[in-house]
Amino acid sequence: MPPSLGPRIILHCDLDAFYPSCEIKRNPSLAGKPLIVGADPKGGHGRGVVMSCSYEARKFGVRSGMPISQAYKLCPQGIYVRPDFEFYAETSDRVMSLLRKFADRFEQTSIDEVYLDVGDRCASFDEAIKLARRVKTELKSAEGLTVSVGIAPNKSIAKMASDMNKPDGLTTVRPDDVKTFLEPLSVNKISGVGKKTTEFLQEHGVETIGQLSQIPAKKITDWFGKGGVWLWGIANGIEETPVEERPLRKSISVEQTFERDIQNKGVVKEALESLVLEVHERLLGERLLFRTVGIKVRFEGFQTFTREKTHTGYVDDQDVIREYVGSLFREFEKDRRRIRLVGARLSDLKPAEGRQTRLG
Ligand SMILES: [Mg+2]
Incomplete structure (x- = not known):
């Protein structure tokens, strides 16, 4: 076809x-x-x-x-x-296989978020709204869960739309309404635009996506390099990234940049603990096992170090991550320089089969 x-x-x-x-x-x-x-x-x-x-x-x-x-x-x-x-991953698996039935193309992006391309089975946005209502009803009766759905001509707008009327929302942005929908939204509603980019744009008088869309493309590329093209496309509602199954990833990394460079190692360790929880959560959400744990430490002045350590077998154990992160960080503990960023990374991944080990 x-x-x-x-x-x-x-x-x-x-x-x-x-x-x-x-x-x-x-x-x-x-x-x-x-x-x-x-x-x-x-x-x-x-x-x-x-x-x-x-x-x-x-x-x-x-x-x-x-x-x-x-x-x-x-x-x-x-x-x-x-x-x-x-328990969350098991529930997510059932939810995702239920949702998959409704899609021509399916892209799960986290334990509880997914894009469905329904363009081949819905001839119009009205049909897509009916389908979304069916999705919500089925999910409610099968799992007792509510879901917020955004319907739009592209992924970035669909994501912003699903966020508009939580919980149990259903927000449709038809092609003719894209401009009016995007215009008043704050730039940080764009997924991937974090605090720093938002502040930078605000300093340059850009608060809304509408304002962002008016900036000449050349200026945005000057500001953000290649990423600027992506951002400009999103602001103008012309993002065309396809919905596609994600290939098995090679690593999962999470980072935290501090608002100020940090000398207090207690604060850094607290950040590392959050990263351990987050990276572990993502591992389980994606039903993976890991063998290698890495950390990244960036000092003031952008000197960056990475260290890693490999476990004997494949595991999904949070305590192993915590222990390895802790022992890898020990090398930097006495360093007097201020820390700008820390990261945790799991690699040597493979799919978890069957039931996972019980977590403590
Ligand atoms: Mg959610």
Whole structure:
């Protein structure tokens, strides 16, 4: 079949508060309560972070990625539970195979997010809306979970749309509405535009995507190099990245840049602990095992060091990551220079088969 010449129709599905929703699914008495999934606020000297929280907890100002000690100050009455990644990954597997039935092309981007290209089976956006309603109904009855869906002619807009009316949202951006949809949004609504880029753009008088779209392409490439072309395309609603199955990745890396260069190694270690949790979460979300753990340390002045260590066998064990990261970092512990960035990386990956090892 020749590729259709009409606009593409892409759905972005993002499960609502996925970890807390999984917890509520197996313990319905938690529904409606401020539920926080993450580190233990009372153990480990309050180290570690919030991995996810229910909408009720968000009303208290709790956010994912926040230090657990801060969350506890904001919401001492909250219910704090340790993550059970095996359970989340199993649930995600079932959700994803349910969603896959609705797509011509399917691209899972995390444990709870996926793009569906439905252009070959939906002749119009109206049909895609009907399909999205079916997706929501089936997911609700099969798994008791809600999902927010964005429907748009490309991936970046579909993602922004799914974020508009959470939870249980359904937001459609038809080709004719792309410009009006994008114009008023803040530039940081673009996935991949972080704090630094946002601040840089603000300093140059660019607050909204509409304003960004008006900047001459040449100027954007001067500012951001090749990445500028991508950004300009998104701002103008003409991004065309296809929805495609992701090949098996070679590594999973996460990094944290500090807002100020840090000398206090306690702060750096806290950041490393969050990175351990995050990289482990992504490993389980993608159903992978690893053999090699690496760290990256960048000092002020951009001197960067990487170190790695290989385990004897393939594992998915969080404690192995923590132990290796800790021992690799020891080399830098006495260094007096200020640290700008730290990263953790898992490589030598292979798919996990069958059930995963029980996590402590
Ligand atoms: Mg989500």
